[in-house]
Amino acid sequence: MFTDEIKEKANEIRKRYSLNSIPVDLNKVTSKEKIAVTEMDFTEHEEKVNMQISGILYINGNTKKIFVNERDNLRRKNFTVAHELGHYFLHYDGSKKDEVFVSFRGDSNPRETEANKFAAELLIPTEELKKVHEATLYPTLTYLADRFDVSTQAMSIQLNREGLSFIGI
Numbered sequence: 001m002f003t004d005e006i007k008e009k010a011n012e013i014r015k016r017y018s019l020n021s022i023p024v025d026l027n028k029v030t031s032k033e034k035i036a037v038t039e040m041d042f043t044e045h046e047e048k049v050n051m052q053i054s055g056i057l058y059i060n061g062n063t064k065k066i067f068v069n070e071r072d073n074l075r076r077k078n079f080t081v082a083h084e085l086g087h088y089f090l091h092y093d094g095s096k097k098d099e100v101f102v103s104f105r106g107d108s109n110p111r112e113t114e115a116n117k118f119a120a121e122l123l124i125p126t127e128e129l130k131k132v133h134e135a136t137l138y139p140t141l142t143y144l145a146d147r148f149d150v151s152t153q154a155m156s157i158q159l160n161r162e163g164l165s166f167i168g169i
Helices: 003-016 027-032 043-049 074-090 110-123 126-135 141-148 152-162
Strands: 035-040 053-060 063-069 098-104
Touching: 003 074, 003 110, 027 035, 027 074, 035 074, 043 053, 053 074, 063 074, 074 098, 074 110, 098 110, 110 152, 126 141, 126 152, 141 152
Parallel strands: 035 063
Antiparallel strands: 053 063, 053 098
C-alpha cells in the first residue's frame, strides 16, 4: 500500500470518528468499533520468540480486542493502539472468523510498516503538524511530542518524513 493511500485512510478514520482535536482520543474509535483495549504481560511470550511484543489485535467473530504491553509507557501504549487500529482498518477484511495480528517491536515487514505509518498519520496528522510547527517560534522535539501526546521517537520520524525541522530535544 502506498503512503498516500495510508494517509487517506487515516484521514478518513479521523473524519468518520470526529477526531478533530489534538491529542487524538482513540477511545472514540475503539468504543464505536467495539474493540476492547487491555494491558497484558507479554514476558512469557517474548521469551519464547526472543522478540519484544508491542501489541496484538485479536478478532474472533464479534469479539475484537487490542492487547498492549503493560510495561510500556502511556504514549507508547497509545501508539500501539493506533498501530493495531492500522491493522484493523488496513489489513482486516472480515473474510476470516478468526484473525490475529502480533506486532513485534522492530519488525519491518510491509504490513507492520503500513500500520506504523497509519498510526503516525492518525496521531500526528500531516496538516495539523504543519500548522502547529509553523505557529511555533522554536519547534523543539519535546514540545511537539507533548502537544500531540506522542513519543519523541514517533514525532521525530513524522517530522523527518514531512521534511520539517526541529530544535534539539
